[in-house]
Amino acid sequence: MNLTALTAHELHDMLKARKVSCREVTQAVLERISAVDGQVRAYVTVTADQALESARAVDERIARGEGIGPLAGIPVAIKDNMCTRGTLTTCSSRILHNFVPPYDATVVEWLAKAGTVMVGKTNLDEFAMGSSTENSGFFTTRNPWDLTRVPGGSSGGAAAAASADEAIVALGSDTGGSIRQPASFCGVVGLKPTYGRVSRYGLVAFASSLDQIGPITKDVADTAQVLQAIAGKDPLDSTSVDVPVPNYLASLRNDVRGLKIGVPKEFFAQGVQPEIAESVWKSIELLKSLGADYKEISMPIMEYTLPTYYILAPAEASSNLARYDGVRYGLRTKHSPDVITMLMRTRDEGFGAEVKQRIMIGTYALSAGYYDAYYLKAQKVRTLVRQAYDEAFKEFDVLISPTSPTVAFGIGERVDDPFQMKLADVCTIPVNLAGIPAISLTCGFHDGLPIGMQIMGKPFDEETILRVAYAFEQNTDYHNRKPAL
């Protein structure tokens, strides 16, 4: 039996029935990594010894007859921008190439408490800035469906690992689409929870008001299970919200009768491949056939979301990334006559081009004389985006759109065309600006590459989008297809 191809809930049943040990599962995943990661390159760091150690602890619990939770013994991959105590956390940046945090991110701690087995840290665009992992300071991850194509980004490593069975579940982070877009490119499920649903403590900040951690898994049930483990108020994160965490597994019902779907036409406009639009529309029709109802709507403010995002995210990033100066940790330049030169050279050597560009844009947007014209105006547009969603959710339970305008593009294809690159996030960015939850799952294939559908929900109503995604999954078999590796 191919253990690595299974989902967390399937493995849980086997572990509980003692049909397989946690050690065997972990070993299988580690062997799979050895076998295919040379091609996929999903991982920056593989933590084999530590994984086998954690697996042993779970096996002992099972042997003692102790009950185990639904994620106990499940191999998980963590995007390399979440702090892991004693394990390298690089953000795929040269400036943090040697950074070993003395503490765990809250999600890492909570997953460990749930008994998961961390198998490694996955590649990303440097500091999560990008849509392809081509901005990684180390290497580019490849799409398991076509190794000449990108896996999407920035959580490209995490999505590729889940897709290539190099992990059972993975954690990504999403600032403008960084969970959903790679999930869509790699044919897996990715959820960006409501802003404040999951603690950001220990997530290396890119844009603090937009960043959110979420699951990347092989099916919707696993997404619900991982969300269950990481959701909740964390006293260490002031922006995490004290809203009761529901039982997400209860939302896994094959029932969309009476569901009201809004379809904002702006999300089907700019640069959306016709095959993708067609595939998403067919999926909406399928949901209708299952008892849902839909209506096409217009959200004109969406035209301004991309420029708004590219003011706010860099502005916050320019401040968040100021701490990488070579003084306390990470890279320090070898030659420096004085502290200012040391600082400047370290940052010059440590950051890649995309990161530098965003720091410069953000610094400019916050400068006296430009603040009102850029940062403040962008904040106002952000309020309008939020209001547009509030308005839409008065009438609809969910909104549906493509996740990305295209399927996975070729490696190197867009590196010289930053605007095309950024268009990859045009459907996902509005969700971060509004702080609402959204899930991406596979709704078709084009040229053998997965197409992602995005289901957006009301704030703190992850239950409904999980239910719609689950019902869709139950009535289709896209999630059962595997890349040939």
Added chain:
Amino acid sequence: MAEYEPVIGIEVHAELLTESKMFCDCSADFGGAPNSRTCPVCLGLPGSLPVANKKAVEYVIRTALALNCEITEHSIFHRKNYFYPDLPKNYQISQYDNPIGRNGWIDITVDGETKRIGIRRVHLEEDTGKLIHAGGDESLIDYNRSGVPLMEIVSEADIRSADEAREYLIRLRAILTYLGVNDGKMEEGSLRAEPNISLRPKGTEKFGTKTELKNLNSFRAVYRGLDYEIERQSRVLEEGGKIVQDTRRWDDVRGVTASMRSKEFEQEYRYFPDPDLVPMHFAREFVEEQRRALPELPETKKERFIRDYGLPPYDAEILTNTRAFADFCEETIKAFNEPKTVSNWMMGDFTRMLNAAGIEVTESKVKPADLAGMLRMMSEGTISGKIAKSVFEEMFETGKSPEEIVRAKGLTQITSEADLYPIVDQVIAENPRIVQDFLGGKEKSFGFLVGQVMKYTQGRASPEVVNRLLRERLAASAE
């Protein structure tokens, strides 16, 4: 030649006496081995997040209320962005256009005149770490102070002399120590004053170019620094020169200010709201609750000392400058109800000894009950005023009770006539010339004779009794 008027505003930074730091659980106590009081948050490690210290916010609200400020209903933290190795995130979490308190005031009295000094704003921020130059081309950083809650109090430019500046700071420190939000130690840097000063021709409105003073580690340094700067600036202006806008460091040993850096160009701090922290809302009821929790403040206590103890305003003001001193005074008065006598000793010998030892009243070994006990022995005539001084000195040194000292040394006063007659007679017999001088009308000689009796009794003789007996015997010998 024009006469110049100084225009002074003061920015004060006060470290708050909270148990933990502003945005993490680390101890905010002074000291500790370098970097022992740090965590991912105050070291600014990647991924760490701040959580605001509620106590610190309450302290700032109370201070702002005590300074007669308006309390904002909504407040937020901003990031102040600048690169410096003692600032671990390379931004400081501070407040910008929405400080917790604004538009307050303090009344000060200089030369008997009361004047109101405006308070522009009171806000909350975090302190930085400390750079230590290790010699050679190496520097070390201690982040123990990094993230300690710091309150900034900015006055209006209402101050017109070094005297007023000192008085403003004395009153401000009194309020902070009464509230228990700051320890008032300028020498240790937990209370720092940075005045800015400019001159303008008297009678004109327009402000001149200002300079900012740093490294003023005592009230005296504030006074001297400003006095020097007033002199320096007027000299420059009189010679037809121009004041350069700069930050100047006060050198307490040489008694001069020297330019540290030019401030001709506005620093670009790129302030923006910190997205890691949530906006604060202060409900009216919460603010009123804080107002009710305010202790008796120096101004009120001063009035009460005048009213209830009949003390002169001058005494009342000085006695109430710190809460500890006022409390000590009041407890002593409770045990010995002669307020003016208590006041004289507190302001006189006691203050002199505290200053000489460089300690605060709370650190002194003398207890209010013991000071009261000594004053009672004096008023009852058990010891003389002169003996009292030496007894008090020993109390101050050893912490022993006055009764114990007096008993051990046999210092009780000799009031018995039977004991003193023989000594008076002996002194008269030994000094016939002096006695003649006195009888010849030289009143001064009398003092010498009293002194001789005191010498024989090691100062224990009651001056009153000696006076009476001497005059009686001398009158008798004249007949």
